[in-house]
Structure formats: C-alpha cells, structure tokens
Amino acid sequence: MDAPLSSWPWENFGVFKYVFYGPIVGKVLYEMMNQEEDSKLNLSWWCLNLIILCVLRISLHVVWSSYSNMLFLTRDRKILQQGVDFNQIDKEWNWDNFIILQTLVVFIVCYIFPFLQHLPIWNVKGLIVALILHVGVSEPLYYWFHKKFHGDYLFKNYHSLHHSSSVPTPLTAGNASFMEHIILMMVIGIPIFGTSMMGYGSTSLVYGYVLIFDYLRCLGHCNVEIVPHKWFEAFPFLKYVLYTPTYHNLHRTNKDTNFCLFMPLFDALGNTLNTKSWTLHKTLSSGSGNEARVPDFVFLAHMVDISSAMHVPFVLRSTSSLPYTTRLFFIPCLPFTFIVVMVMWLRSKTFLLSFYNLRDRLHQTWVVPRCGFQYFLPFATNGINKLIEQSILRADKMGVKVISLAALNKNESLNGGGKLFVDKHPNLRVRVVHGNTLTAAVILNEIPQGVNEVFLTGATSKLGRAIALYLCQKKVRVLMLTISTDRFLKIQKEAPLEYQSYLVQITKYQAAQNCKTWIVGKWITPREQSWAPKGTHFHQFVVPPILSFRRDCTYGELAAMRLPEDVEGLGCCEYTMERGVVHACHAGGVVHSLEGWRHHEVGAIDVKRIDLVWEAALKHGLKPVTTCPHNKTD
Incomplete structure (x- = not known):
C-alpha cells in the first residue's frame, strides 16, 4: 500500500485530469458573456490570469526541455553524457501535475480571500518584500524540508520518485510525489501570499515570482552547464546566491550535499556544501571536462516531409517518443516549420539529433537538413551529395568506425548507394x-516457406535485383515487373545458368493475378492492387508505404528490426517505427559496427552476404519485427 499523499489524486485520470481546469475556464467564459461594463477586477479576471500563467509555465518548461534536447547546441556542455530513455520519459509523462495542483489551490484561495482578486498591476515595495520573504523564509524552509526528505522513510516513500530519473531534465523538476509538491507549493506561496497580506501584492509580482521560480528550477535540472564560470570569478558572492546545473547535479550523485533551493549560501551555513561544486562547474562551463565520446557508429538520416520534421526530441519529447503520426496540434505549426526547413536549406552542415549506447558503443543519429521532396529536385543533387x-569526411576525421546512409541519402540515382564517396x-x-543487405534479408525472411512464386515490383532496383537473384537460387519463380528488357536481361545473366529460368519478365499487373505473394518496391495505386487475388500479402520496401486498400489482403510494414534489449539511452522513435525499432538499413549499420567488419557496403548488394548478415543480426540480439501472417503458428 502506498504511503499517504505519495500518489496524485488524479493519477489514473489520463488526459481527463485537465477537466480540473474546467471551473476556471468556465468562470472566465461566463463572466465574459454576462458581466456588466463597469465591472472590472473580479474573480473572473483572476481566473483569466491563472489560465495565462498556466500556459506560460507549461511553455517555459517545454522551451527549456527543447533547448536541453538540442544536442547540436548543447552536446559539448552536457553534464551527464547519456540519453534519456523511454522509461524515464514515461515516468515523467505527468510532470505538469504540480501546475494543476497550484492552479486549483490559488483559485480556491482567491475565492476565500476576495482582496486577492483586486491586486494592482505593479507595486515596487512588493518586490522588495517578496525578495526578503524568499531569502529569509522560503530558502531556509525548503533547505530544511529537503534534508528531511532524505531520511530513510521520507526518501523511500516520497522523494525517491524525483531521484529515479537517471538524467535530470527540465521536466524532471515537476516529477515528484504529491506530498513534495504540497510542501513546494507552500514554499512558493509564502512570498506571494505574505506580501499580499501586507498590502504590497501585485499581479506583476505573481507572474514574475512564479515564472522566475520555474525558470530557476528548470535551469538546475537542464543537464547543460550554461552559467559562465567567469561570473563567479568576477563576482565571488554570486557563488552563494545562484546555483548552477552542475551544483544541482552533484546533489543527485551525492545525496548528502547541496540541498539548497536556489542559493548555495544555505548549504554553506548548514555545512552540506559539496567541495567539488566550483571546480567542477568551471571545468564543465568551459567545455573542457565533459568527456564527450567519439561515436562508434553514425546513422545519417534526413527529414521525410514538413510534418515529420517536427517529430524530433527538441520540439516535443513526448511526441518523438511515440511512432510518428500526423497530429492535429502540429497543423497550425506547419507554415512556421516550412519556413524553418527553407532556412535550413542554406545550412551547410548536418546536425546531431539523438544518441544511444549499445554494448559500450556510442551510436549517434545525424540529420541532413533536407526534406524528402528536395532529393528529387535536379538542381539540389550536387548540394545534397x-x-x-x-x-562522411567529418566522421572519418573524428574517428567514427561506421557511418550508415538512410533512405534517400543512398539513392542509386543520387550517389550509387554511397559508391560515389568511396570511389x-x-x-x-x-x-x-x-x-x-540486411533490408533484403528482412524481406526475404518474411516470405513463408513453401512459396514457389512471387510478384516483384521495383524489380530492377538495388533491393529488387538482390531479392530476385536470391529467390531464384531457392527455386522460387520471380515475376519481375519491368518494361526495360535490357535491365531485366542484365540481372538474369547474373544468376547461375541453371536458375535463370526462374526469373520471368512481365510488363503488366494482370500477369500476377494468380500470385498471392507480392513484394512491392515501387509504389502501386489501389487500382493496380486490385489485380492481386484474395488473400494476397503485400511485402514492401517502398517509401512511402502503399495504401492498405484491400480488406481481403494483408499488408506488411517497412523492413525493420528491434534493437537488442541492452540498448541504453534510447528515447525517440524512428519515424513511424515503434519504440526500440529501427529501419533495417539502420540495423544493418549497427550489425556492421558490432561485427567490426572493415569493408564498405556500397553500390550493388552482394547476394552471397544476405544470409551472413542476417545470422550476424540475430547473433547480436536484433529481432525481426514483422512476420507474414502465413508464417504465424497457433
């Protein structure tokens, strides 16, 4: 049984917890429609301010979170060099519970004490009084409570949740038990309520104090050292009135030190100041001591389209931790995103998007700042290459062992599958x-045993060629859809003489009307799908995936594999893939790195290596994601 007040009252409400804002919003709307013209400051005015303040507070935390996830800006000043994984993201999913709590309490207090509804806009004396109350009451009170919460009983039942996040983030600041936030609400409320009771309160004080309070909390949890050490060298007293992310992080690693709210002065007075605070801060803020590792493996991705460009951790961490889908609240942002994408067209360097660790090897994802449609503009080809x-040259200079090209970055017409750069x-x-090679292996291993005929579109592409040559050597008849006889004959001649008869050129979809295994490598319309017989399964390696038009048929997903269970720090989904799942070409690069292979994998696929790569992937714990329905057993 949970300890009293450890769980949130609305813990199981999900998104319905936001219903608690209903009375506040309803009060504003009612008064707006019914109040008289001479009625000015009242409860509805204060409710409107509460709503605005909630929006500002949520926005502040989200912006801070976005900044800390901008690895291309913050990587050199990261304090902990590890990624935020899915477990931590889920644990911090309801980080905004404290904003709901504080908003409801303030609404009730304003109703009980009507004078709070009529505060002036500005009062300079109030700022001074609030500062005195903060330093004289809130800071020492928080320090005392914080130390108590590190006792065995309170830590186990209340405070351990806050410390359970392995990597501090701005959203971690709000991730705590109900009891802790009741006390924190008292700490933040004393200067505001006390000042108002003395007659010096103001609306600007409420906004300013609350937002500065949240700002400093986010600062301490951001895991990026942004406070220059030169400030402390020029003004030594600042060391005791302003904490830093490094200072706060030392509390997380040594729980018996650095208990202060924002002012290290109280740790100094209480003899709980970590002696490493200033030297470590100087080292990290100068960017010389973060021990940034050279990645062993880099996956070079690109943006797919304008909408999916927002599916990145530095926009919204929550949405990037789920498979990509078009979300309604992103639609109003599309014009701004389009402008950003166009501006990034001028960018002449890739940027770091995410990273994770696997078998003590650092894997990073770099992104070419180009959208999918740009790859098909003839004048953009040279710039993209x-x-x-x-x-590639940057990775080579850094000492990266393997760089894997994603999707259109290895387009045959663009650079010959990467061969251009190797040559x-x-x-x-x-x-x-x-x-x-692994993409081909994934597709081939989805095909049920006993299939003796398949229909293949995109048959003369890099993947289509490899699949056709592999299957024909397994005595599977391959109907290759292509109007180019020359390209077909060139592939057919690559097959051993005794298997060439298994490769058959066809030019129309009607020729596959009796074949129930379709391998789609070129986008096909619903009308073209109609030629497939009932019960057909569509395997596919086409981007974007074909529409699931036929209800009497089944559709496979894009070739993908699930990363091993010992992957660490993975916290974002790769496009439409599920958590922990990556495209097969990404997985192929991972296997290449884990195996330590020293050859380039560019140009045409070596059919003889398909089984070898597949077995290596399984050996290292990668698992196939999709299985053809005909392969499933009861």
Missing part, C-alpha cells in the same frame, strides 16, 4: 554502409 560527403575517397578509415 556535398552535405553527405562532408558528413572519390579511397583512403577512408570510416566504413560507409547503405545497410540494404
């Missing part, structure tokens, strides 16, 4: 990998 080349720079130490 230049960006990819710069990324241009024959002395590369970094291995360039397109990962399509």
